[in-house]
Amino acid sequence: AGDVEAGKKKAGVCAACHGQNGIAQIPGYPNLAGQNEAYLVSSLKAYKNKQRSGGQAPVMQGQAAGLSDEDIANLAAYYASLPADGGK
Amino acid sequence: AGDVEAGKKKAGVCAACHGQNGIAQIPGYPNLAGQNEAYLVSSLKAYKNKQRSGGQAPVMQGQAAGLSDEDIANLAAYYASLPADGGK
Numbered sequence: 001a002g003d004v005e006a007g008k009k010k011a012g013v014c015a016a017c018h019g020q021n022g023i024a025q026i027p028g029y030p031n032l033a034g035q036n037e038a039y040l041v042s043s044l045k046a047y048k049n050k051q052r053s054g055g056q057a058p059v060m061q062g063q064a065a066g067l068s069d070e071d072i073a074n075l076a077a078y079y080a081s082l083p084a085d086g087g088k
Numbered sequence: 089a090g091d092v093e094a095g096k097k098k099a100g101v102c103a104a105c106h107g108q109n110g111i112a113q114i115p116g117y118p119n120l121a122g123q124n125e126a127y128l129v130s131s132l133k134a135y136k137n138k139q140r141s142g143g144q145a146p147v148m149q150g151q152a153a154g155l156s157d158e159d160i161a162n163l164a165a166y167y168a169s170l171p172a173d174g175g176k
Contacts, residue, residue: 027126034172038115039143047140054134055127084122084172 001037002070007078010051010071013063022079028056034084040076048072050074089125090158095166098159100149102167110167111174116144122172128164136160 014032022033032040047054048064051056067075102120106112110121120128134140136152155163 006160023120024124027124028130030127031122031172032123034119036112036115036118037117039112042116042143046140046145049142050141051145052134052176054138054139055130057092057134057139084119084170084174 001075001079002041002073002075003079004074004077005076007076010075011078014075017059018079021086022082031084031086032079033056033082033086035079037080039047040079041072044070044076090129090161090163090165090171092162092165095162097165098111098163102163105147106167107174109174118175119174120167121170121174123167125164125168127160128167132160132164137175150156 006047017029018032019025022035043052044060044064044067047057047060048067050061052060064072105114105117106120111119129139132152132155133149135145135148136155138149139158140148152160
Protein backbone atom coordinates (compact mmCIF):
# COMPACT_ATOMS: atom_id res chain seq x y z
CA ALA A 1 0.00 0.00 0.00
CA GLY A 2 1.06 3.58 -0.59
CA ASP A 3 2.34 6.21 1.80
CA VAL A 4 -0.37 8.76 2.61
CA GLU A 5 2.04 11.50 3.65
CA ALA A 6 4.22 11.07 0.56
CA GLY A 7 1.07 11.15 -1.56
CA LYS A 8 -0.07 14.36 0.08
CA LYS A 9 3.25 16.01 -0.78
CA LYS A 10 2.88 14.94 -4.40
CA ALA A 11 -0.76 16.05 -4.68
CA GLY A 12 -0.24 19.80 -5.01
CA VAL A 13 -0.69 19.81 -8.76
CA CYS A 14 -3.73 17.52 -8.55
CA ALA A 15 -5.57 20.00 -6.32
CA ALA A 16 -5.86 22.54 -9.12
CA CYS A 17 -8.59 20.44 -10.71
CA HIS A 18 -9.56 17.89 -8.09
CA GLY A 19 -9.79 20.29 -5.14
CA GLN A 20 -7.69 20.79 -2.02
CA ASN A 21 -9.90 18.26 -0.22
CA GLY A 22 -10.29 15.94 -3.21
CA ILE A 23 -13.67 17.36 -4.16
CA ALA A 24 -13.52 18.79 -7.68
CA GLN A 25 -14.86 22.28 -8.12
CA ILE A 26 -15.02 21.97 -11.90
CA PRO A 27 -17.85 20.05 -13.63
CA GLY A 28 -16.47 17.13 -15.60
CA TYR A 29 -13.65 16.43 -13.16
CA PRO A 30 -14.07 13.58 -10.70
CA ASN A 31 -14.00 13.83 -6.95
CA LEU A 32 -11.14 11.71 -5.59
CA ALA A 33 -11.74 11.96 -1.84
CA GLY A 34 -12.51 8.58 -0.31
CA GLN A 35 -12.32 6.81 -3.63
CA ASN A 36 -11.36 3.14 -3.65
CA GLU A 37 -7.54 2.94 -3.41
CA ALA A 38 -7.11 0.05 -5.85
CA TYR A 39 -9.34 1.84 -8.36
CA LEU A 40 -7.25 5.00 -8.10
CA VAL A 41 -4.10 2.98 -8.81
CA SER A 42 -5.79 1.24 -11.75
CA SER A 43 -7.09 4.46 -13.29
CA LEU A 44 -3.81 6.37 -12.90
CA LYS A 45 -1.97 3.50 -14.57
CA ALA A 46 -4.58 3.45 -17.36
CA TYR A 47 -4.00 7.17 -17.99
CA LYS A 48 -0.22 6.68 -17.87
CA ASN A 49 -0.49 3.83 -20.38
CA LYS A 50 -2.77 5.93 -22.62
CA GLN A 51 -5.61 3.45 -22.20
CA ARG A 52 -8.07 6.26 -21.55
CA SER A 53 -8.79 8.78 -24.25
CA GLY A 54 -12.33 10.11 -23.72
CA GLY A 55 -13.39 13.38 -22.10
CA GLN A 56 -10.54 15.15 -20.31
CA ALA A 57 -8.33 12.04 -20.50
CA PRO A 58 -5.57 13.79 -22.50
CA VAL A 59 -5.01 16.09 -19.52
CA MET A 60 -4.55 13.11 -17.24
CA GLN A 61 -2.38 11.26 -19.76
CA GLY A 62 0.02 14.16 -19.47
CA GLN A 63 -0.16 14.35 -15.69
CA ALA A 64 0.28 10.62 -15.18
CA ALA A 65 3.14 10.30 -17.66
CA GLY A 66 5.62 11.57 -15.08
CA LEU A 67 4.43 9.44 -12.18
CA SER A 68 6.34 6.38 -11.00
CA ASP A 69 4.49 3.30 -9.70
CA GLU A 70 5.47 4.47 -6.22
CA ASP A 71 4.04 7.96 -6.84
CA ILE A 72 0.82 6.36 -8.06
CA ALA A 73 0.56 4.13 -4.99
CA ASN A 74 1.19 7.09 -2.69
CA LEU A 75 -1.31 9.37 -4.41
CA ALA A 76 -3.95 6.64 -4.36
CA ALA A 77 -3.38 6.06 -0.65
CA TYR A 78 -3.65 9.78 0.04
CA TYR A 79 -6.89 10.39 -1.84
CA ALA A 80 -8.46 7.19 -0.53
CA SER A 81 -7.71 8.43 2.99
CA LEU A 82 -9.65 11.69 2.60
CA PRO A 83 -13.28 11.87 3.77
CA ALA A 84 -15.60 11.25 0.82
CA ASP A 85 -17.86 14.15 1.77
CA GLY A 86 -14.97 16.61 1.63
CA GLY A 87 -14.82 16.93 5.39
CA LYS A 88 -18.12 18.77 5.74
CA ALA B 89 -29.80 17.08 -16.57
CA GLY B 90 -30.89 13.50 -16.00
CA ASP B 91 -33.85 12.07 -14.13
CA VAL B 92 -32.79 10.70 -10.74
CA GLU B 93 -35.77 8.35 -10.39
CA ALA B 94 -35.33 6.93 -13.89
CA GLY B 95 -31.64 6.46 -13.15
CA LYS B 96 -32.42 4.61 -9.94
CA LYS B 97 -34.66 2.18 -11.85
CA LYS B 98 -31.86 1.52 -14.34
CA ALA B 99 -29.16 1.08 -11.68
CA GLY B 100 -30.02 -2.44 -10.52
CA VAL B 101 -27.29 -4.08 -12.55
CA CYS B 102 -24.74 -1.44 -11.51
CA ALA B 103 -25.23 -2.26 -7.84
CA ALA B 104 -23.68 -5.70 -8.23
CA CYS B 105 -20.23 -4.11 -8.41
CA HIS B 106 -20.72 -0.50 -7.33
CA GLY B 107 -22.87 -1.22 -4.26
CA GLN B 108 -26.54 -0.62 -3.44
CA ASN B 109 -25.57 2.81 -2.07
CA GLY B 110 -22.95 3.55 -4.72
CA ILE B 111 -20.06 2.49 -2.49
CA ALA B 112 -18.19 -0.39 -4.12
CA GLN B 113 -17.51 -3.40 -1.93
CA ILE B 114 -14.92 -4.81 -4.32
CA PRO B 115 -11.35 -3.43 -4.47
CA GLY B 116 -10.62 -2.02 -7.91
CA TYR B 117 -14.17 -0.81 -8.53
CA PRO B 118 -14.91 2.86 -8.00
CA ASN B 119 -17.42 4.35 -5.63
CA LEU B 120 -20.03 6.31 -7.57
CA ALA B 121 -22.02 7.91 -4.75
CA GLY B 122 -21.83 11.69 -4.84
CA GLN B 123 -19.52 11.68 -7.84
CA ASN B 124 -19.57 14.70 -10.13
CA GLU B 125 -22.53 14.28 -12.52
CA ALA B 126 -20.77 15.63 -15.62
CA TYR B 127 -17.83 13.32 -14.94
CA LEU B 128 -20.12 10.30 -14.68
CA VAL B 129 -21.66 11.19 -18.05
CA SER B 130 -18.20 11.67 -19.57
CA SER B 131 -16.83 8.39 -18.23
CA LEU B 132 -19.88 6.31 -19.22
CA LYS B 133 -19.65 7.71 -22.74
CA ALA B 134 -15.92 6.97 -22.82
CA TYR B 135 -16.62 3.33 -21.89
CA LYS B 136 -19.43 3.12 -24.45
CA ASN B 137 -17.11 4.52 -27.12
CA LYS B 138 -14.35 2.06 -26.10
CA GLN B 139 -12.06 4.93 -25.15
CA ARG B 140 -11.13 3.22 -21.90
CA SER B 141 -9.30 -0.09 -21.98
CA GLY B 142 -7.24 -0.39 -18.79
CA GLY B 143 -8.07 -2.29 -15.61
CA GLN B 144 -11.68 -3.52 -15.52
CA ALA B 145 -12.66 -1.29 -18.45
CA PRO B 146 -13.75 -4.21 -20.67
CA VAL B 147 -16.50 -4.97 -18.13
CA MET B 148 -17.76 -1.40 -18.36
CA GLN B 149 -17.44 -1.32 -22.16
CA GLY B 150 -19.96 -4.16 -22.20
CA GLN B 151 -22.27 -2.58 -19.65
CA ALA B 152 -22.25 0.84 -21.31
CA ALA B 153 -22.75 -0.53 -24.83
CA GLY B 154 -26.48 -0.91 -24.25
CA LEU B 155 -27.05 2.49 -22.65
CA SER B 156 -28.67 5.36 -24.53
CA ASP B 157 -27.58 8.94 -23.96
CA GLU B 158 -30.74 9.36 -21.88
CA ASP B 159 -29.92 6.29 -19.77
CA ILE B 160 -26.43 7.70 -19.20
CA ALA B 161 -27.80 11.09 -18.14
CA ASN B 162 -30.27 9.45 -15.76
CA LEU B 163 -27.71 7.11 -14.20
CA ALA B 164 -25.28 10.01 -13.72
CA ALA B 165 -27.97 12.10 -12.05
CA TYR B 166 -28.89 9.21 -9.76
CA TYR B 167 -25.37 8.40 -8.57
CA ALA B 168 -24.45 12.07 -8.21
CA SER B 169 -27.50 12.46 -5.95
CA LEU B 170 -26.38 9.80 -3.46
CA PRO B 171 -24.43 10.84 -0.34
CA ALA B 172 -20.70 10.44 -0.97
CA ASP B 173 -20.14 8.75 2.38
CA GLY B 174 -22.64 6.03 1.58
CA GLY B 175 -25.21 7.44 3.95
CA LYS B 176 -23.32 6.60 7.14
